[in-house]
Amino acid sequence: MRRLFSALAVTGCLLTSIPAATLAQSQGFTLFSGVKSENQLPFRLDFDGQRLGTDRYRLRLPAKKMNLAVAQFAITYPNYYKGSFDPKNVEVRVNGKSVPLSEVKWEKEGRVIEIFPQEPVPAGTSVELVLSNVQNPPFGGIYYFNCQVLSPGQVPLLRYLGSWIISIS
Structure with a gap:
């Protein structure tokens, strides 16, 4: 009897937590993603990530x-992501303030969005990359968006910072 109540309690907790995480459309608890927890980056979809x-x-x-x-x-995304991006509607916010950009390039064939701020973003600051006017793909699924950066004066190789695990429903 004790096992039955324990199983029901765990099941109840799981069932009530899943809708809350789904409605938030932000980083939540991810099992078996293949991405280490320290490499999972936070995000938010303002309009619920509807296909x-x-x-x-x-x-x-x-x-x-x-x-x-x-x-x-540099933001890369998988070849099965069939959405589209608007390079004219990209913003970089550093510590909550928008910074001027020199260029934003979307290479559709290479599946990468490259964002070049006019001035390098200082180390130790929080950054938000805002992609507006995104057309979500026609099919729902889980999409791994990877972030790579290039530091000024560095050998021109992009360095991996982490991944956003985005769910489209």
Whole structure:
């Protein structure tokens, strides 16, 4: 009898926590993602991540991840993501304030969005990459968006910072 009540209690907790995490459309508890927890980055989808919907992705980089100054951000995504991005509607916020950008390039064939701030983003700051006017893909699923950065004066190799695990329903 004790085992039955324990099983019911655990099941009840799981069932009530799943809808809350789904409604938030932000980083939650992820099992078996293949991405180490220290490499999972926080994010938020402003319009609930509905398939075929227009959305705004708020991809966050906590200050503890920003060990070096950043001259370029590169966001890669999987080949099965069939959404679209608007390079004219990309914003970089450093500690909550928008910074001017020199260029934003979306290479559709290479599945990468490259963002170049006019001035390097200082180390130790929290950053939010805001992608507005995103057209979500026609099919729901889990999509891994990877963040790589290039520091000024660094050998021109992008360095991996982490991944946003985005769910489209």
